[in-house]
Amino acid sequence: MTEFGQHDRSLEELFADAALPAIDDAGVGVSEIDAFYFGNAMGGMTENETHLAPALATHLGMQGIPCQRFEDACATSSNAFKHAVEAVEAGRHDIVLVGGVERCTPETGLDTGVMTRVFASASHGQYEQPTGLTFPGVFALLTKRHMHEYGTTEAQLAEIAVKNHSHGQYNPHAHFGRDATVEDVLESPIVADPFHLMDCCPFSDGASAVVVAAPDRAESFSSTPVDVTGIGHRTDAVPLADKADLTETRAARQASTRAYKQANITADAVDFAEVHDCFTGAEVLATEALGLLKDGKGGPAAAAGRTRVDGEIPVNPSGGLKAKGHPIGATGTAQIVELTTQLRGDAGKRQIGDASTALAHNLGGDAATTIVTVMEAHA
């Protein structure tokens, strides 16, 4: 993956900066790649660029192969990854490049106000956009309800921001990373109650890519492969008002149940997780829906340090969306990059001891599209 932050390179150039190292790391030749599964969420709106997959494939020297672009809001490249894994599993392709790219910062020439409207395109056009509901508001509504039901506090949410900022300083690709305090978070401006500025992930530019290969091919490559052992994908209702339960995030429960079943594990087996912390409250909801913590315990567990990189169930060792950054279409495969790095034991100062089973949780829109991926160290 590229560093997440601000980039002034074109989408083609930025994606190549992730894809070519991924191909090199896998030890395959560009001409051996037989399909391209690509994620980009907003290139049409931000830069008038659609139909990007063939252009990127040509730029990388892969012209001719089947290319497909996915868009499922912030879960875009996880969905591309799911389809790539399924295609390889079905024997349709042997070696596939998967990845995503996005430019979201003022480097695109669009200011934060316009970009906020662009992001809001993933909320409901008829019922939510006209009311001015943007994504800080969506997750604030979910989190406020969680505070009401379980007593979660703003200070507990702030502890998540502090943790993820702390993790981010050990990730050389992270947008942010610093030692922050709960007071820093609580003193930062309110964006959407209960979220302060430091509860929110940033707009980032960036790209990420991975190579997916059939097991018999993967073992012949030079680097250390990791195994994808389960993927679950479910959606919840859109708009938000149609959901049966606001704090449940049902799609995450259904998707993780399926992913665990496919991997033949339970949540207890997960050594660490990368979860979709677009806002601190989203990390609380995710850790509970995934069964990593009991319902209502997401806030207290974070405050007690249980989800720190040296805690019993580390969450977002990369820094998460909060500190690593969130270039929409690149976020899903960036989670896969972190799982791969950790399972290989290559994560340096943020390495989680002897991690052998890991989970990625990526969601799109109103906690609607949810994709949960289980990966394990190669036996």
Added chain:
Amino acid sequence: MTEFGQHDRSLEELFADAALPAIDDAGVGVSEIDAFYFGNAMGGMTENETHLAPALATHLGMQGIPCQRFEDACATSSNAFKHAVEAVEAGRHDIVLVGGVERCTPETGLDTGVMTRVFASASHGQYEQPTGLTFPGVFALLTKRHMHEYGTTEAQLAEIAVKNHSHGQYNPHAHFGRDATVEDVLESPIVADPFHLMDCCPFSDGASAVVVAAPDRAESFSSTPVDVTGIGHRTDAVPLADKADLTETRAARQASTRAYKQANITADAVDFAEVHDCFTGAEVLATEALGLLKDGKGGPAAAAGRTRVDGEIPVNPSGGLKAKGHPIGATGTAQIVELTTQLRGDAGKRQIGDASTALAHNLGGDAATTIVTVMEAHA
């Protein structure tokens, strides 16, 4: 499919007008559908609507199932269809809804000038858009070269427009349909030499949908199933200047070779074809690349009436993009709808006698993404 033309309904409503009749026609219940493969190319740019698949699924009563949106320019919903067929073939899903929707006319609130820029987003952002190259120009360049190499004439191109307009008048869902003459076409204003206005497909609003089911399930439904026997998908280089050969449309040759091989047929077995005639010249290139006519014979064959609905190799009995209309994300599955209707013998006045093997050819961007589908009457 809905009528293609101008609609003032929302994307959700318009898509439901295609999807609910498709589900009803298949004889399945909404709750039996276990995945949704969806195509939309421009909703972000035209109406600030992305992440549409979960919203449409909720609107249709299908919330919870895996949803995925594809975007591959004008080949968008053919790519969704390919993935749906592959998922069913792999046993991952049993009954899948596939379809696309688009609103492209001034009913979106955007004028033709803005929409021309939106469409141009599918050309190369760095090398083509800055030169003002929009899609009439892209296909005019390809066609001019074909005229130079093979002697194809403007009058031959006009014969294709006349044929497709004629076919369109027998399709109740078509945007246009009339008896026109070669003179009408040649006297219409030049858009991009050699294309006159009547050589060009219109901007249309519309939706289309089909239900894909495993063979053992399909036979238990009430309506007449048809078989998908081959799908080929390849891409050519983007930008146009990187192509090895302008008139070859290489991706169409490679994709059809693969589709024929999968279906275990040759081009001779094809009883009729729906091809991507965004411009009359594109139909010439397609009929040759697919092996339906020899290279250089696309124009003369059309002029001789060989590709009319009562000719030896009917092309675009639906009226094609030219007369049926071209709501980008809905076009791919609309071709599948026409193949299904014809193979069932339900096409009324445009029915092709005893058609048992049919082909759909859908392309995106600079003749880049190309998907060829072979379907056959159910034995």
